Amino acid sequence: MSVETTSLESLGRELGNAIAESPEYERFEEARQAVEDDDEAQAQIQEFEQLRQEFMMARQTGQASQEDVKEVQRAQEQLHRLPVMADYLEAQSELQDRLEAVNEAISEPLAVDFGGEAGGCCQD
Template identity: 65%
Template sequence: MSIDTDVTVPDSDIETLGRELGEAIRNLPEYEAFESAKAAVESDDELQEQIQEFESLRQEFMLARQTGDAGQDDLQELQQAQSELHSQPTMSEYLEAQQRLDARLEAVNEAISAPLDVDFGEQAGGCCQD
């Protein structure tokens, strides 16, 4: 497939193309699978409790690390909790769906970035670039 790099598009059409791209992404099987997996995670009360416990443990670890009180045992406890959380079937499915969506969006980013000679996704992030 060849891309015509000499196409001139009026400014108002750029936003329209952006909306159309967003709609097309929303209709991707990867996006639909991600949304479905996300809804399953959000509706699983036991999993939500486990997520909250993990987040609490992670916050405790981060604070302990900042004060120099975090040890190897603390890190291993955090890693074990994360491993247990990620091994839950609903969470595992969500993480896999997220990875597939991320890969697809990266391909879209590369397609947009190629004619721009910049990383569109990185530039669209809005933060200062060095």
């Protein structure tokens, strides 16, 4: 392995560590853990996932109605109104914003969207 490759991998590890130590990531992890520890949130997540799975099956068989869509949306809205979930979603959004800024900083000198297209071939 070349020195340059080793250096790039080392920089990648440093970047990963810096992201893991960022306030946005730490807040996200705390919020994620709070959701996992919250019995009400877990029950509503399971209920929402069950409704969503039933809707997906109904949609695949052509049995889904507009009322089914509304029922899934209501369950999701109810879940998102839980304070612990609202905090999680806000923390997730802040982390995504931060990671997008990092992506832009990496992509700028490469003239390619590092996070979105760098692995692709022959994209228009």
